[in-house]
Amino acid sequence: MNVLSTCPLCSSSEITPFLKTSDFSITREEFEIFTCRQCTFKFTQPQPPPEKLGSYYNSEEYISHSDTEKGIIAKLYQYVRRITVKSKIRLLNRYSPKGKLLDFGAGTGFFVKNAMVNHWSAVGIEPEEKARIIAKEKNGVTIFKPDEMDTLEKEKFQVITLWHVLEHVVNLHETIEKFHNLLKPGGWLFIAVPNHLSWDSKVYERYWAAWDVPRHLWHFNPIAMRLLMAKHNFYIINKHPLWFDAFYVSMLSEKYKHGKTRLLSGALRGLISNLIAVANTNLCSSVVYVLKKG
Ligand SMILES: [Zn+2]
Numbered sequence: 001m002n003v004l005s006t007c008p009l010c011s012s013s014e015i016t017p018f019l020k021t022s023d024f025s026i027t028r029e030e031f032e033i034f035t036c037r038q039c040t041f042k043f044t045q046p047q048p049p050p051e052k053l054g055s056y057y058n059s060e061e062y063i064s065h066s067d068t069e070k071g072i073i074a075k076l077y078q079y080v081r082r083i084t085v086k087s088k089i090r091l092l093n094r095y096s097p098k099g100k101l102l103d104f105g106a107g108t109g110f111f112v113k114n115a116m117v118n119h120w121s122a123v124g125i126e127p128e129e130k131a132r133i134i135a136k137e138k139n140g141v142t143i144f145k146p147d148e149m150d151t152l153e154k155e156k157f158q159v160i161t162l163w164h165v166l167e168h169v170v171n172l173h174e175t176i177e178k179f180h181n182l183l184k185p186g187g188w189l190f191i192a193v194p195n196h197l198s199w200d201s202k203v204y205e206r207y208w209a210a211w212d213v214p215r216h217l218w219h220f221n222p223i224a225m226r227l228l229m230a231k232h233n234f235y236i237i238n239k240h241p242l243w244f245d246a247f248y249v250s251m252l253s254e255k256y257k258h259g260k261t262r263l264l265s266g267a268l269r270g271l272i273s274n275l276i277a278v279a280n281t282n283l284c285s286s287v288v289y290v291l292k293k294g
Helices: 051-055 072-093 110-117 129-138 148-152 172-182 199-207 222-231 243-258 263-279
Strands: 015-024 029-036 042-045 098-105 123-125 157-163 182-196 234-241 285-294
Touching: 015 199, 042 157, 042 199, 042 222, 072 110, 072 157, 072 182, 072 243, 072 285, 098 110, 098 172, 110 123, 123 148, 148 172, 172 182, 172 222, 172 234, 182 222, 199 222, 199 243, 222 234, 222 285, 243 263
Parallel strands: 098 123, 098 157, 157 182
Antiparallel strands: 015 029, 029 042, 182 285, 234 285
């Protein structure tokens, strides 16, 4: 296990424990969230070494990497995914002309496939072999391994997307730098991540499903995101809420907190979180950051 002694964003040594939580979905192991007093960035401690991280994903439960429809929350996830993919593509089209698109952390290729249908020339990158096979065979999309990223042509992509992926990325700075190299001048980066400033995060505390330790190594908020991306010459142009995430995360958090599915209770808290976020996007459960290459 790796323990960080300085902030991975701003290198400050003023880091302190913020919250104790557990891997509720797979191993039940305890982890801590640390916070940086200088820049507000939060991160998981200790962090499993990269070669061990894979073992924390080896579960049928980890639905974003499979196409399983078992269980009511998983069913709901699949249903909502079909609706949200359309709104994500509409969002890209609002900002960028169509062109080459790279989906980083493409999973089983669901987003790439839909982007292709909408006339984007889309490819994906995915570390997990099982997901890559489904992406190629079931969804018919081109998927590269992360180490093949360096073979892609520089300054060719119009858009790079990360849908709930950046919080999993081990080499944070190095990876963002690669995005900068791959994008065309004036290209766009769309990053969706959970937001721990949200009301649902405050209500569920250690049971908040979007801590998702140790798979989530980093925990973002709009201030830390702005600082991180500015270091790599990306600028936040806009922020958009992902409304369904508040419901999904709240329902999953209810399960972690009470040991059973409590859909109504989760839906109610998701709704309250969204009502609060209507007034302020900085407080929504998940944020899509729209960034431009500087
Ligand atoms: Zn910091």
